[in-house]
Amino acid sequence: MELVTTTADTTTRAHRANHLGRTRVIALMMIVIGLFSGWIFGLGSPTRARSSLTFNPVNLSASAPWHVGTLTVSTRSWVLALAIVMVALGVEVFWREPRRGVMARFGAVAVLFLVALLLWAVRTPGPSPVSFVNVTAVLIGASAYAMVLIFGSLSGVMCERSGVVNIAIEGQYIVGAFLGTIFASTTHNFFYAAIAGGIAGGLLGLLLAFLAVRYLSDQIIVGVVIVTMVSGLSSYLNLQVFTPYPNLNTGNLAPNLPIPLLTKIPVLGPVFFDQSGFFYLMIVLVAVVSFALFKTRYGLHVRAVGEHPEAASTVGINVARVRYRNVVLGGVIAGVGGVAFMASQGQFQPGYTSGLGYIALAAMIFGRWRPSGAVVASIIFGLSVYLAYNLQTYQVPLSTYILQMFPYLITILVVSGLVGRVRAPAADGIPYHRE
């Protein structure tokens, strides 16, 4: 009964939302971002300034790709061109108010903004001693963060499609990274690390499911408290275990497994085919989760439970079992994501996931609770996280700390632009209690 009122309520509000012209607010935001980039990055650089883009990976290993030349462009004209594209996209959205694809355009503007920022950062003559952007290196760096975010947002998709809000992704990252580093340091084998991290994440998922499904508790509160507990436990164990036994936390990185021949493709090769096993696992998982959720009987059951558990129960689906299974599987995925984070960032430190779990949650929302959307969103967020932490190498005249705000600000902007435009599974976050 409650559920029905909620859904009806939501649809009316969504309708009203569209009439309030939120689309136009987003469009204005896009135009402002475009004008800002054009003004600061474009007109702010002298006409004779040039930016160089290189495409060869930094460390030319045996599997190095065929060499590609350097592309040198006029900073001002290129940035202005990008700004024009951004403004044009904004104007188009403002004018036509399309019902679909607004957020995709917004994402495109965000990426173009980051490209313009990079071009401006490396302009010569300019303040930066680094006179080029290594496009491949940027993409490889961003792919590490994007990979972790994809694991997390897939976990979110799994849980929320079955009607359980998994806000504990951050906690699952932490346990994954924690156990991952222990197993990777002792066995020197990231396969075992992934299994251990997955099991730990799955156990946290089981705890969440136990409290949320069986005991009908408030999922968001329980999730947040689980994260607090796990982060407290991790810094407790960091002092209690890693300080006396530092060889349990050596922080070696996962080796890359280059795929022969394919790595030779310029730019794409090193980014997609010269990665650690976690990256390939992530790609497989995206495919498996999309297929399972949208093409199989199992997925139909999951989505039915997430949308309307009463109806699902009436046709004989065991709601509790579906939710348990999905939340545990989601926990496993996020736990492996934590191992992947550790395997790409090194030594475990308390608090070093710094809110990535919540960004993954936002990426899932941005991706409309779909694996494919989550991938696109994670790439944008991953790029912005990477740039926030690494733009300082280009000596951008901005404080590191101001730059570090960017991914979070982008997340806030994106989440506020989305509402009324995307709809969560109807029973998401509502405990199901069979009378």
Next chain:
Amino acid sequence: MSSPDVSTTPDPTIASSSPPATRRTARRWRGWWSRWSSASPVSVTIFALVLGFAVGALIIITTTPTVLDAWRGLFHGWDGPGRALKVSFDTVGAAYRTMFVGSVVDPASLWHSITTGRGWSATLTPLSETFTYAPPLIIASIGVGIGFQTGLFNIGANGQAVLGGIAGAVVGSMIHVPTIVHLPLTLLAGLVGGALAGAVPGVLKAYTGAHEVIVTIMFNYVVYAFLMYVVLSTPFQQPGQQNDIGRTILPSATLAPLFGTASGLRVSYSIVVAAAVVIFAWWFLDRSSMGFEFRVTGLNPTAARASGISARRVTVLVLVLSGALCGLAGITQAASFQQQLNGGFLIGNAGIGFTAITVALLGRNRPMGIVWSSLLFSALGVGGRVMQASTGIPLDLATVIQSVIVLFVATPVLVKEIFRLRAAHVTRVQLATQGWNS
């Protein structure tokens, strides 16, 4: 909040006739027992505390090297099991004893003070420490609790406290006016800073519908980065410092020790600030019409909208008020005993904003409940520091115990099942937060 135990157990004193005294006593005992064994909020809370400390003990046993060594010697002799148990028991006992001694009172020292009349300062120091850390926690938790009562989950309490601390510390360290003006101005700046940090998610939630949970979490990280920026840039960084340390708050803007600096006790006038906030919160939630609107919105948003309460206005006001209180908590902490901001101000598990969430949940969002649970969690934190110093068991254990307690409080049915409490009735599904679609 009405307590269901009253309705479930007939009061034994209102017996119809006057039965013999023994039967009356028996009935009173039974009434007492049934009140305890029924799942009242009080008994659930107490059992949750028991479970929290039990889990803490388990963690100590399974992670402390000396205890593990004792268990490894389990089969090395006839006294193996006994010794292992004894070492476990002693370690846990020592940890919890130092926690108690460090946060409440050391019985030996108390006896010494009573018999000789000297050393009261040392005897009262642990209690004073607990009351030093409690006021900011009380203020922030009341802020979070007001959010919960309105159905809004303010996870951004920590960011709001940090921003309030920054604003207050800037005013408190860079303006030179007499105390009578300076101190209120500093506290006001803290309020305004926190209110600004709360207004961002509030306005976004009201006008775009962005879920406050994500926005407030993200805003926390924005504020942390801003803190690092502020304490490392020219006007606010302590002159002559290269590190991330802000200017010292001037004496005219500090909350002075309650018993004077000579007493050696750090407990300060922040207690007065906290008391004022508690009274305000009680008045606001129970007596004011705006507080009534807030609570109606929290209990039944549909009914609130039907009776003409503007959801937008309430959303913005709640998060502004909640943020303002958290900001006040931040500046209270900075002005009472830290006196200086550094890059790590309130960051990490020490952040009062995160503890405030657990405190508010444990205190069931009511002002007096929050006072008691703040004192408890502040004692856990203070005692945890002493425990870390004397037994080497990390302070973060306190955070774990707090979260476990709150997990159980948030899941009363589980506590009922573990302790086989009589459930008064089948629990209804009542959510404090709203899903993404709201």
